[in-house]
Amino acid sequence: MKKKENSSSDGPEKLAQDGKTVSFFDKKVTRREALSTAGKAAIVVGAAVVVGGGAYAAYNVLQPAKPKVVSLGFTAWDYAVSTVQGNIDKFQTLNPNVKVTMTNFAYSDYQSSMAQRFTAGTPTHVTYDGEDWLAQWASSGWVVPLQDYWDRFQTKKKFSDYVSDMVPFARDSMTYKGKIYGLPYYSDTFNLMYNNKIFADNGIEVPKDWTDVTNAALKLKTGGMKFPYLQSFQGLSPFDFYQFFSGAMGRGATLLDASGNPNFNPSAGDPFFDQLKWLADGVNKDKIINTDYTAVIESDVVTKMGAGEGAMTLLAKYNLAAMNASGTSPRAGQFSLGLMPGKTNVAYGFAKMYNMTKIAANAGDDTIQDCITYIEYFGANDSPVLKRWAVENGLGFGYVSPFNDPEISASIDKQYGQNAVATVKQQFSIAKGLSHPVWFGQWLDFANKEAILPALRQDITVEVAVDKMSKKATALNQA
Numbered sequence: 001m002k003k004k005e006n007s008s009s010d011g012p013e014k015l016a017q018d019g020k021t022v023s024f025f026d027k028k029v030t031r032r033e034a035l036s037t038a039g040k041a042a043i044v045v046g047a048a049v050v051v052g053g054g055a056y057a058a059y060n061v062l063q064p065a066k067p068k069v070v071s072l073g074f075t076a077w078d079y080a081v082s083t084v085q086g087n088i089d090k091f092q093t094l095n096p097n098v099k100v101t102m103t104n105f106a107y108s109d110y111q112s113s114m115a116q117r118f119t120a121g122t123p124t125h126v127t128y129d130g131e132d133w134l135a136q137w138a139s140s141g142w143v144v145p146l147q148d149y150w151d152r153f154q155t156k157k158k159f160s161d162y163v164s165d166m167v168p169f170a171r172d173s174m175t176y177k178g179k180i181y182g183l184p185y186y187s188d189t190f191n192l193m194y195n196n197k198i199f200a201d202n203g204i205e206v207p208k209d210w211t212d213v214t215n216a217a218l219k220l221k222t223g224g225m226k227f228p229y230l231q232s233f234q235g236l237s238p239f240d241f242y243q244f245f246s247g248a249m250g251r252g253a254t255l256l257d258a259s260g261n262p263n264f265n266p267s268a269g270d271p272f273f274d275q276l277k278w279l280a281d282g283v284n285k286d287k288i289i290n291t292d293y294t295a296v297i298e299s300d301v302v303t304k305m306g307a308g309e310g311a312m313t314l315l316a317k318y319n320l321a322a323m324n325a326s327g328t329s330p331r332a333g334q335f336s337l338g339l340m341p342g343k344t345n346v347a348y349g350f351a352k353m354y355n356m357t358k359i360a361a362n363a364g365d366d367t368i369q370d371c372i373t374y375i376e377y378f379g380a381n382d383s384p385v386l387k388r389w390a391v392e393n394g395l396g397f398g399y400v401s402p403f404n405d406p407e408i409s410a411s412i413d414k415q416y417g418q419n420a421v422a423t424v425k426q427q428f429s430i431a432k433g434l435s436h437p438v439w440f441g442q443w444l445d446f447a448n449k450e451a452i453l454p455a456l457r458q459d460i461t462v463e464v465a466v467d468k469m470s471k472k473a474t475a476l477n478q479a
Contacts, residue, residue: 070370071099072360075114075127077107080393087385091377098370108236111441118142118357125360125371128185130352131173132238135438138176143355145179146375153369155376162399165381169349169433170398182353183379184398186318186389189347189431190246193320196417197334198311207341210251210278213312217288220311227290229282230301230310233456234294235448238441242348243314244452248275249432250342256435262473266466271342277462280455293456306330317424321394321415336417339427349431351398354379396424439476446472 076084081104088100105113111133117124118140129137137143150159162183163171170187174180192213194206202220207213217228233240245255251271257263264272282289290296290310301313302322306329322328323335340347354375360367378385381399389395390408394415402408403425412421434440447469455465 068366069097069099070366071101071123072125072367072370072374073123074100074102074374075117075124076102076104077110077128078104079107083388083392087378087388090384091374094377095370095373098374100374114142121359123359124357125363125367126374127355127357128352129182129355130238131350131433131436132441132444133436134174134176134181134353134355135436136441137355138179138181139438141358143181143357144361145176145181146183146356146372147180149356149361149368150372153365153372155372156380157376162381165399165401167349167398167400167428167431169428169431170351172433173349173351174353174398182355183375184351184353185379186395187349187351187398188317188396189349189427190242190314191317191320191347191427192247192312192314192338192340193305193317193323193335194313194338195305195308195311195331195334196336197331198308206336206338207312209341209343210247210275213341214278214282214286214288217282217312218286221288225309225311227288227309228311229289230296230304230313231279231282231289231293232296232298232301232315233448233453234297235453238444239298239316241444241448241452242316242350244275244279245272245434246340246348247278247314247342248272249346249348250340250344251275252342252344252346254432256437256473258435260435260437260473260477262470264466264470266463266470270466273462273466276452276455276466280458280462283456284458294453302329305335306332317396317416318394320417324415324417337420337423337427339423345427345430347427347431349428349433351433396428437477439479443469443473443476 074088084104085102088102092098092100110128114127114133114137118137127143129143134143138145147159147163159180163180166184167187169189170184171180173187174182174184192207198204198220199206199216202223204216204219205212207216213229220228231243233243245253248271251274253271253275254263255272264270266273268274268277279289283291283293290304296304298315298319299322301310301315302319304310305313305323308331317337320335320337324332326332339345356368356371356375360371377383380386381397381401386397386399386402387405387408390397390402391411394411403421409421412424413419416424451460451465451468454460455462460468
């Protein structure tokens with residue numbers, strides 16, 4: 001129900017049927033409170049009628065309304081589905097009048113599946129969204145700015161309380177045309193991670209730039225390690241691109257300017273160019289990067305690192321927690337997080353979020369209220385769901401305050417290496433997101449398949465690859 005209304009009253013009014021506030025003897029109350037008050041009044045009036053004139057009139061007085069059950073359709077991708085369902089079950093225990101039905105899709109098919117779902121008008125009220133897709137979904141009218149609705153309804157905190165606590169890259173990831181569309185589900189960075197025991201045993205310090213990474217890898221290769229730096233790049237996922245581009249950001253790359261034009265060029269000294277050249281040379285010249293990069297995914301790299309087949313990689317940070325998971329990783333406890341190598345130390349930061357759909361907004365106040373209650377339960381900075389993801393799965397979060405939670409801080413140090421909290425906080429403070437124009441997904445798919453992969457295979461030169469990506473971005477931006 002709405003928290004507040006701007007209307008006023010000079011006297012008693014009838015119970016509103018449209019979800020707006022009513023007043024009893026000039027006292028403003030919400031519809032929910034009004035129902036409760038009316039119910040109590042009905043009992044008193046009914047009793048009076050029975051005493052004064054028999055029981056007949058008792059059946060004609062206002063009776064308490066039964067709580068309305070609202071059905072919410074929630075869509076997610078296929079990560080830890082049983083955990084998500086468990087969180088939903090706990091939410092429904094606390095909110096028995098909200099019935100949540102979850103539908104999940106494979107992450108690789110999520111964007112296309114959701115586009116079909118929205119186009120068909122399939123009932124969907126709350127959904128996972130990503131910074132990659134927000135521009136398209138918002139411009140298509142599929143999701144609505146959460147900030148436009150939040151403070152009109154019953155919530156634990158004001159929307160500004162959450163926004164002020166967000167790390168900058170998470171806030172930016174959830175913003176389109178100046179409006180914030182969600183609260184974070186999972187927010188993290190792509191980071192360098194390394195085997196600290198192998199480094200210590202070989203007298204290697206944490207790399208400060210990409211020359212240090214090369215030198216460390218060459219030293220380990222000389223010592224017998226076939227591929228000291230492990231890479232996955234199938235070209236099928238945005239994460240493939242971000243593994244590469246986060247390294248480029250450490251060198252100073254920014255990709256697009258404020259107008260959406262490419263901010264990189266095909267020449268040595270350009271940080272975007274230099275990072276792609278480093279990857280191509282690592283595979284083909286220095287031979288420090290695994291040649292089966294197209295045959296492995298993130299989880300395969302985690303397994304190989306745990307088996308001691310590599311000493312360094314660059315992945316979304318949560319993968320490091322899997323490397324350090326006792327009982328499943330043979331070298332648990334040996335892996336640490338490093339600041340992104342390069343002159344800026346900047347890493348790519350992103351946020352996956354909970355959005356409310358236009359379908360929900362059109363369904364009326366009861367549905368909107370329950371969507372906001374659901375999103376706050378799952379996405380608040382003090383949410384039990386946030387804490388569970390952080391402690392059990394090592395997932396990052398889009399706020400500053402959870403670092404002050406002793407259990408969360410202890411889990412970060414356990415999952416990401418001794419004193420990792422300080423490193424994570426430092427990386428989060430300087431990490432940056434990307435501008436994601438509506439056409440970004442189309443460009444990224446082109447960049448992965450038509451430029452980066454051919455350059456790694458040496459089908460085209462790095463100069464040609466970067467030039468192709470630049471021209472494609474320009475063409476899409478001007479279309």
